[in-house]
Structures are given as C-alpha cells and as structure tokens.
Amino acid sequence: MKTLLVGEYRDGKLLNATYELVAFAQKLGADSAMFLVGSDSALPKYAGTLYLADAAKYNDFNPAVHKQLLLDVIAKEQPELIVFSHSSYGWDLAPRVAMALNAAQISEVVDVVDNTFVVPSCNSKLRRDVQSKTAQTVVTLQGGAFGLSGEPSGTANVVKVDTDKAAQVEFGGYEAVEKGGVDLTKAEIIVSAGRGIGKPENLAMIASLAEALGGEYGASRPVVDAEWAEHNRQVGTTGQTVSPKLYVACGISGAIQHLAGMKKSEFIIAINTDKDAPIGEVADVLVVADLKELVPALTAKLQSL
C-alpha cells in the first residue's frame, strides 16, 4: 500500500501532528511519501520523499492553491491513501481533495485493523468500522490516536513543488485565542472534572481537591460545553495539552480526545464508578468509587495533614 501523508506547518514551525501520520503509515506497514507546505528551515525528521511547497509563497493555508499543489503530487505518486490530521487544516482541505479525486473520505480515524478504519460515532460513545470502496481514499486521523514508538528520525529527500494556480482567498494569518485565567500547561498537579460530577455545583469539590493538593482544576469538554467551567480549563484535543506530575481524572470516561491532552502526565489517578472505563487503560491507579464520596473525603484528609 502507498500512502501520501499531508504534513502541517504553522507560523514557521512544523506541527508535531505530522509525526502521527508517519506512525499511522508505520502501523499499516505502508510505503509513504509526504507533502508539506512549509519551509526548508523546519523540515520533518522523515526518511522518505518530501514534496515541499514554500509557505512563504503559498501561505500557511490557502485552500485552492494547497489543493492544486497536492493534486499535482497525488497525480505523480498515485497513493491509495491520502492522509491528513483531523485538524482545521485537514477538515478544510481533505474534502476538497476527496471531491476532486471522486474518492471516499473517512474522517476522524482512531484505529485501523485489516484495512478497516475505526471511527468514533455518537459523540464517541460508539465506534463504527468503515471500509472504503474507492481505489483512492482520503482519511483524517484523530489527534493522539497514533503515536510513534520512538523519536522521529531520518532525513527527507526534498522535492520542491510549485503551481500557477491563482488564490481565490487571501490568507490573513492566525490569531491566537485570547489567554485569560489559568494556564494549565504550567500546573504540576491537575484535578479534572468530567461529566461524572453530575451537576455544576459539584465542580467546587474538584476545585477544593485541586487546591488541597496545591494544583489547578481542569475539565473535560462536556463540562466546558455545559459552561460549568471556562474553556481555558479544558483538557484535550480542542483544549489544552498538559503533562503535569499528577493528573487526577474525576468522572472522566477516557475518550480519545481527552486522552490526547493528558496521557503524557507523569502519574495518572482516575476516579470512576465504572471499573471498565477506558481511562483505566492510561491510569496508573484506577479507584472504582463514587467521586461525590471519595473526593470530599480525600480533600478533608489532605486539609487535616
């Protein structure tokens, strides 16, 4: 099988998610080439052919132009799989490419088993197994689903690519989200609240435990979506990526999007009523208990020390 990996570059830097595409190709045992609109000064460590277009000329993103650059490489490489990250870049570009190729698109892949792609369904409560019926297939990979076993290595064989395609939109640049309140990435201890806290009033007990431990409190996305906690406290693919010394996940099931943001924590304690909750797969300690009983008791004990 031949894959074309679509790397990502932003503001002068190669994005680490690019290596998740390499891990995916490795998992498939597939040959790969890479396409990147980037820069000579930020090349991936990659042992293969890298088709490189100049971001200074074609911008970090410009849909029609990047699509044309990519289609030219696809025509040359004839990959069976064209692989994007499930990122804002991938969300925008992948369907354009799939449409142009009349190819199937399978989005948000979290695993692949015997040419069957596994994708989340029903807000990640279920998973669907999907197979492509077209000769070429465009896939996007969920962040954190595929990881390299070692450090990235290799020197790319760079092939420069160009296009005359005129841009239809002007790229204005990226605007950083205004950072207010807490910076979870700096916290050494994080106690996070999941939907299992049940109601907004119970966030206070999570915050108290975090304070008793000398840390900060975080939250899973449903807690933030329900406006029980601010977005700058969200951990996961659409929130913060954290790696504290201690992460305590309270009432969090362990969806892949949450794990992607915290699985590099040094020590993980999960408190969950469900002994089979997926968070148990990354937790060093899984306490099967009702957080509403355990968390206040733990906080009281810490405060009494």
Ligand SMILES: Cc1cc2nc3c(=O)[nH]c(=O)nc-3n(C[C@H](O)[C@H](O)[C@H](O)COP(=O)(O)OP(=O)(O)OC[C@H]3O[C@@H](n4cnc5c(N)ncnc54)[C@H](O)[C@@H]3O)c2cc1C
């Ligand atoms: C594109 C996309 C991006 C996403 N980005 C993020 C992200 O950045 N961060 C994120 O967190 N999610 C993200 N999600 C959502 C993610 O898929 C999950 O839906 C979410 O992480 C689930 O949150 P949860 O674990 O708090 O809730 P649930 O999955 O509902 O889990 C609740 C858990 O609490 C346990 N529980 C219930 N009651 C108790 C109790 N009394 N005591 C102890 N345990 C209890 C249950 O057993 C269960 O395991 C994203 C989804 C998509 C599609």
